[in-house]
Amino acid sequence: MEEIIERKPFEVTVGPQHPALKEPGNFQFTVDGEIVTNAAVRLGYAHRGIEKAAEERNWIQNIYLVERICGICSHIHATAYCLAVEHLANIQAPPRAQAIRVLVSELERIHSHLLWIGVAAHEAGFDTLFMYSWRDRETIMDILEKLTGNRVNYSTNLLGGVKIDVDGEHKTGILKGLDILEERTKHYLNIVTTDAFFLQRTRGVGTMTQRQAEVMGAVGPTARASGVARDVRIESPYGAYDEFRPNLIIEQAGDLEARFIVRVKELFESYRLVREILDRLPEGELSVRMPRRIKPAEYAMRVEAPRGELFYFVKSNGTDKPERVKVRTPTICNMTTVVKLVVGHQLADVPLILAGIDPCFSCNDRMVIVRDNRKIETIESRR
Amino acid sequence: MEILLDFLRLLIFPGGLFLLLAGLLYEWADRKLLAQLQNRIGPRWFQPIADIMKLMGKEEVIPDGSNKRLFVWLPIAALAGGLTAALYVPIMGIKPAFNFTGDLIVTLYLLSLLTLCMGLAGSNTMDRFSMLGATRTFTQLFSYEAPFMLALLGPALVAGSWQIDKITAYTESHWLIFTQPIGFVVVIIGLMGKLELPPFDAPEAETEIVAGALTEYSGRGLALFRLGKGVEMVIGLTLVAAFYLGGVSNPVLFLVKTLALLVVVAVLQAVLSRLRIDQTVGIWWRYGALLVLVQWLFMFLGQRLTL
Amino acid sequence: MDAENTFETVHLLLEDWAERFETPDPTRLEVYMKHVDDLVPAVVGLRVKKLGYLAAIVGLDPGADTEELEILYHFCTQDLMIILRFRVPKTDASVSSLCDIVPSAESFERELCEMYGITIVGLRNPGHLYLPDDWKEGVYPLRKGVDPRIAFQNN
Numbered sequence: 001m002e003e004i005i006e007r008k009p010f011e012v013t014v015g016p017q018h019p020a021l022k023e024p025g026n027f028q029f030t031v032d033g034e035i036v037t038n039a040a041v042r043l044g045y046a047h048r049g050i051e052k053a054a055e056e057r058n059w060i061q062n063i064y065l066v067e068r069i070c071g072i073c074s075h076i077h078a079t080a081y082c083l084a085v086e087h088l089a090n091i092q093a094p095p096r097a098q099a100i101r102v103l104v105s106e107l108e109r110i111h112s113h114l115l116w117i118g119v120a121a122h123e124a125g126f127d128t129l130f131m132y133s134w135r136d137r138e139t140i141m142d143i144l145e146k147l148t149g150n151r152v153n154y155s156t157n158l159l160g161g162v163k164i165d166v167d168g169e170h171k172t173g174i175l176k177g178l179d180i181l182e183e184r185t186k187h188y189l190n191i192v193t194t195d196a197f198f199l200q201r202t203r204g205v206g207t208m209t210q211r212q213a214e215v216m217g218a219v220g221p222t223a224r225a226s227g228v229a230r231d232v233r234i235e236s237p238y239g240a241y242d243e244f245r246p247n248l249i250i251e252q253a254g255d256l257e258a259r260f261i262v263r264v265k266e267l268f269e270s271y272r273l274v275r276e277i278l279d280r281l282p283e284g285e286l287s288v289r290m291p292r293r294i295k296p297a298e299y300a301m302r303v304e305a306p307r308g309e310l311f312y313f314v315k316s317n318g319t320d321k322p323e324r325v326k327v328r329t330p331t332i333c334n335m336t337t338v339v340k341l342v343v344g345h346q347l348a349d350v351p352l353i354l355a356g357i358d359p360c361f362s363c364n365d366r367m368v369i370v371r372d373n374r375k376i377e378t379i380e381s382r383r
Numbered sequence: 384m385e386i387l388l389d390f391l392r393l394l395i396f397p398g399g400l401f402l403l404l405a406g407l408l409y410e411w412a413d414r415k416l417l418a419q420l421q422n423r424i425g426p427r428w429f430q431p432i433a434d435i436m437k438l439m440g441k442e443e444v445i446p447d448g449s450n451k452r453l454f455v456w457l458p459i460a461a462l463a464g465g466l467t468a469a470l471y472v473p474i475m476g477i478k479p480a481f482n483f484t485g486d487l488i489v490t491l492y493l494l495s496l497l498t499l500c501m502g503l504a505g506s507n508t509m510d511r512f513s514m515l516g517a518t519r520t521f522t523q524l525f526s527y528e529a530p531f532m533l534a535l536l537g538p539a540l541v542a543g544s545w546q547i548d549k550i551t552a553y554t555e556s557h558w559l560i561f562t563q564p565i566g567f568v569v570v571i572i573g574l575m576g577k578l579e580l581p582p583f584d585a586p587e588a589e590t591e592i593v594a595g596a597l598t599e600y601s602g603r604g605l606a607l608f609r610l611g612k613g614v615e616m617v618i619g620l621t622l623v624a625a626f627y628l629g630g631v632s633n634p635v636l637f638l639v640k641t642l643a644l645l646v647v648v649a650v651l652q653a654v655l656s657r658l659r660i661d662q663t664v665g666i667w668w669r670y671g672a673l674l675v676l677v678q679w680l681f682m683f684l685g686q687r688l689t690l
Numbered sequence: 691m692d693a694e695n696t697f698e699t700v701h702l703l704l705e706d707w708a709e710r711f712e713t714p715d716p717t718r719l720e721v722y723m724k725h726v727d728d729l730v731p732a733v734v735g736l737r738v739k740k741l742g743y744l745a746a747i748v749g750l751d752p753g754a755d756t757e758e759l760e761i762l763y764h765f766c767t768q769d770l771m772i773i774l775r776f777r778v779p780k781t782d783a784s785v786s787s788l789c790d791i792v793p794s795a796e797s798f799e800r801e802l803c804e805m806y807g808i809t810i811v812g813l814r815n816p817g818h819l820y821l822p823d824d825w826k827e828g829v830y831p832l833r834k835g836v837d838p839r840i841a842f843q844n845n
Contacts, residue, residue, distance in 0.1 A: 010511065012512075043820055044819065044821060044822065047820045049831065051805075052832060121656070125581060125657020127581070127653075128653045128654065128656075129656070131422055200659075201658075216794055217743060217744065217795075235768045235769055236717075300718075300745075300746075300748075300773070302771075313746065313764075315750065326749075328745070333794055346659060346661070348659040
């Protein structure tokens with residue numbers, strides 16, 4: 001009598017705890033040997049109910065709330081929120097404040113890309129590049145600390161302007177740091193384009209055509225690496241970006257190597273922008289007064305976070321609390337591309353393909369359930 | 384009296400305890416060198432020793448579904464294989480405790496026993512990461528084994544013997560790194576494959592499969608495997624130094640030559656990024672085997688011409 | 691295509707299905723749609739004319755005492771934004787899925803579904819995206835007047 005053994009597909013679960021993930025997320029890969037045949041994603045491990053929480057805090061408290069959606073893109077979240085709320089109140093922040101906002105945004109972009117180079121190199125097994133790029137990341141964090149008082153989570157935005165000012169000493173410090181970083185970045189560009197072993201892991205891996213990128217809704221450097229000319233700073237300039245215009249960095253190959261090249265070249269672009277801003281920083285006040293209550297209105301604001309397009313929808317109802325705050329982060333758009341792209345690739349390429357979109361799970365999720373022995377609380381009740 | 388001395392040599396110096404300690408200190412040297420190359424500080428000298436002591440004291444968790452006896456005995460077998468292999472190798476420049484014709488082959492196979500045990504330990508555990516790791520370990524074993532062995536047998540051929548101490552007697556006067564340079568390159572890379580050092584660390588790729596075959600090991604089992612790896616490193620370095628770098632006739636020469644080799648290995652680790660398992664196999668079967676055969680061709684031609 | 695031309699094209703495309711058009715800003719066109727069944731043909735029309743990519747789907751609850759929910763579909767092109775606005779009844783809210791036309795809509799729709807309790811017809815992976823698997827049925831956190839804590843009361 002023969003037994004029919006049912007062949008079940010072999011499933012590899014990556015997450016929520018896994019060395020490849022710096023933040024929790026759950027990916028279910030079905031593999032056949034080393035080739036991935038199916039993928040599914042489950043998020044929500046860092047969800048904190050921020051959109052609901054925002055409805056119960058006033059406009060100013062919400063700046064601090066949205067800053068904490070993400071560690072690496074905290075400033076851009078706060079900037080998007082402030083710009084949206086200022087629009088609702090029909091207020092314009094003064095030019096100096098707008099320029100400083102853009103300055104810190106670009107410094108944050110530099111920090112984020114340097115961090116990403118290290119993390120992606122680590123996923124590929126190239127620890128030396130990881131260690132070197134994170135050593136250089138210290139330089140940018142020191143710059144940001146001198147400027148804003150904190151290495152991560154800069155908290156420079158106010159409704160109506162900024163809190164910090166840039167003086168001569170800051171300027172020389174930043175310029176010196178940028179010179180060092182520019183030297184190092186040239187070296188990294190060399191490595192990601194010419195190191196034979198590294199190229200074996202990145203060239204031709206995770207290729208996404210331009211058509212696929214457009215259909216799947218990819219945003220940010222991931223999309224630009226596939227030839228999609230989408231950069232919110234250029235097509236829909238906000239803040240001081242119509243004064244200080246960035247160039248579009250675009251690659252056609254669409255593979256992992258292209259994603260590396262786009263981000264490294266964006267570093268050069270950010271260095272140039274920062275130098276330009278420091279050169280032509282407009283004089284003036286740092287902030288203007290904002291009303292406490294904002295008359296009913298709606299606005300949708302798009303900004304370019306280091307990971308791609310960040311979308312904020314803010315609705316006011318005449319009180320000092322928002323009616324609705326909706327945050328749509330770039331990673332959720334790019335996550336679909338990962339799930340579709342990994343099929344057909346080897347399991348060894350999966351961490352790198354995931355790292356290629358520069359995932360920020362904290363940005364995505366917005367619920368912590370705090371259980372202690374006696375009662376169950378949500379983060380809501382801890383105000 | 385003889386027996387007592389023999390026991391001492393087997394268990395304390397240069398085998399046994401000394402070898403285990405040497406394995407850990409070489410592991411430290413490797414980690415420290417790598418750290419310095421990566422612009423970091425690196426661990427202090429007693430870190431690997433402290434790691435082992437900590438692991439020995441931890442609870443060993445045997446996962447459900449695996450064969451308990453195998454789970455416990457495989458690490459012991461692995462370490463035993465490694466320690467036995469050391470009996471025929473001139474550690475610290477001291478003549479090996481035992482030797483007989485063909486002990487080179489036995490040593491190589493005992494080293495493979497270690498890798499085999501690790502792979503079996505991975506397949507024994509009912510965990511997706513260990514099973515993937517075990518598959519990769521075995522795949523890698525099959526690919527570097529041939530070129531690595533052939534590269535070590537090259538010196539055996541020119542020395543005219545399969546016995547390690549007879550080979551080292553020959554190589555003391557002939558520095559084979561100059562007469563068989565291709566063989567030297569293959570053997571160094573083969574050693575890195577055997578020790579699962581980057582770029583050949585796909586079997587234990589932390590960012591892909593957690594820890595490969597040893598994912599579910601903890602406590603004493605993991606400590607024994609790590610000791611085995613350290614011993615394997617010392618034996619491997621000794622063999623390469625003895626065969627290609629003009630023999631190891633005294634402790635000072637031993638230390639200098641093996642540490643020089645370690646520097647080369649550390650630099651290669653720092654500079655190259657990890658290869659996928661299919662790329663590793665590709666490199667080995669295409670370039671490794673080819674290079675070794677070319678080397679052998681030159682050797683034969685050389686022998687013909689000098690006859 | 692500049693703002694005027696684009697908005698002109700949208701007018702022509704959607705005038706049969708729209709209640710009214712509003713331009714609160716020179717770069718924003720709000721289209722108040724009559725019926726939620728017109729969603730799919732409207733989006734197909736926008737995609738065919740390449741009038742923007744789907745940037746976000748926003749759910750709105752006008753208040754705990756109202757009967758309807760609002761869903762906003764934001765399409766962006768260059769610096770212009772075209773917003774399609776639909777109303778659905780709170781009890782038995784349902785709308786067609788866009789994932790056949792716009793694959794990126796899947797994640798947005800899953801979030802809308804679990805946060806507002808709007809049934810998305812035709813969604814391929816209808817499971818929770820952010821909420822845990824053991825979240826209490828029928829508790830839609832982003833609706834007004836809903837305290838998410840009631841999801842844990844019977845634990």
